[in-house]
Amino acid sequence: MQAINDISERHAEVIGLKVRRVTEPAAIETVSRLAGDIWRDHYKPIIGERQVEYMLNRFQSPDAISKQIAVGYQYFLLFCNARPSGYFAWLADTEDQSLHISKLYIDKPQQRSGLGRRIISVAEQHCRTQNFRYIWLTVNRHNQFAVDFYLRNGFVNSGAVVQDIGDGFVMDDYRMVKVLSVAEQ
Template identity: 40%
Template sequence: MIKAVTKPKEIKRIAQLAHRIWNQHYVPIIGQAQVDYMVDKFQSEAAITAQIDNGYLYYLIYCEDLPAGYLALVPDLTAKKLMISKIYIAQEFRGKHLGQQLINFSVSQAIELYASFLWLTVNKDNLKSIEWYQAQGFKIKEKVEFDIGNGFIMDDYLMEKKL
């Protein structure tokens, strides 16, 4: 089940999931210091609340009535694109096709918004995720770097899926 996030309790649940998922997955890729910084800056309750206030659409996905992951979409109606800002599944729920459900949901949301493309960014060293996105029809469009402050850089690929 995929459920839109609107309540503070749900935002708190996402922030808790983010802390767990990021520490499970990203420490070997970007290190503990950057994980701590990014979770606080982009995945805390305050950050998620501010993002929702600024047009992000957050969703929780459940597996066996347990919160298993989350998704954040950012529509750009002018450019006819929909950004997958966040798509994460907790380690213990991987392999249950929940990520596929979130991609399919994102495609349906994009079609509803008359978007021509889905796009996202992914760390260049996150090889399993890159391969998975490619299997979902995403193609690497370009390399991008973002200075996110505190001496940290996001060194990513921008990937795009034509609808």
């Protein structure tokens, strides 16, 4: 099995995903535009327009994404019918034997289609190849749609995390953890 871009291409195709690693400026721009569309649509009712714009600029601008990639985050674009339909990013911690999914966003027309579940499967497969013990992420605690999604997919809420992100804003999240059983590895 040929590994491409740190994800098994065969595994991604078997579960019906077209996934491409983001490394080039044009792909970074695509992720940033997609983030703007998804975040503005989904998060305005949860955290308000001002915080959405602040977070997009701070965390999902082309410059911010490039800096994250430079320190080890891996970004991936998800395609449906040759159209960018979502993205995800993770950061591996070999010392802790864990994978932090820092981003997992699907555009509205593709939500509830199983794509998020398939991305979790790709992350689990990656963990198996690296002998990682668990996957973790944070999710806004008022984003019940996403909290329920992660619970349905084997994650456990391990508690609240409130993080000051500047300009008077905080991320008010839950830390969600999925421990991989020995049989899964």
